[in-house]
Amino acid sequence: MMGIEEIRKIIPHRPPMLLVDRVTELVPRRRLVGSLTVTGDRPLPMSLLLESWGQAALVLIRHDRPMPDVLTDGVPVAGVFEHIRFGRPVLPGETVEHHVTMNRLVADTAFVTGESFVGATVVLRVGRLVGAMRSVESLRASLDAAALERQAAADREAAPGHPAAVVSGTATSGVAR
Template sequence: MMDLKGIMEILPHRYPMLLVDRILEFERSKSIVGLKNVTINEHFFLGHFPGRPVMPGVLIVEAMAQTGGVLIAQEFENIQDYVIFFMTIDNVKFRRPVVPGDQLRMECEVIHFRRKVCRLKGQAFVDGQLAASAEFSSMLVKKDE
């Protein structure tokens, strides 16, 4: 559906903070599915944790939010003029560790969307097993404000 180049045209994130490699499914204003290929080359594995690398939970939530950001960005013609900021992160649960070699599948759906504020529900899976889930709210803010 969308490759890394297309994602980079929408999201302002870049290495090492771009955490979505591909968009697999997309239903405008409703849902999106993205992928993150987790490799041992990720910068955070150097310190989290030596000898037992585990993807930090906060980055799993960020990957879900970035996937949701691609969904929300489709609602705006001039998205390059905005930045999407977290407002809230609720009901976060981690169910299994994410380790090098895993493919993280992020599924997000819109709970509520009005004007420039959106609430999403995200789930991250590895091999069909739930790794993490969260609900988050974001707001679009004009870059020059």
């Protein structure tokens, strides 16, 4: 139904981080079946298995509102993953099939669940993913604000007499001796 080129028109991921090869079933705003064939000579790391499932979920969430460019279309953000269960590793040469179900979509926030299989064996269960879209500007502003707060906290800690800078009753430059 959908190959890599069609998937690239929907989500912003690109090789080597594009981790969905095919979509074989898509029922708009309801469910999707997508897959990844593992290449190389090592098992697929569990973190990349979860990332691959998340990308399949993003194809379901955004298929009718493509977002191939994060600078203009927004950035997908995984807010919450809950009740994650991993099964056996996915080995080189195997194809993992992701089943994703959309439970709810509210504006740009989606609630999805699902599983991943190699053959009939469950290799991943996702109890819930809450994902959202954010503009690049809002994320940059959040990062800038967080960076300023971290610097202010570091400056406060480095100040002579600050409780974090006092070691054995003498003020230091913030480095414990």
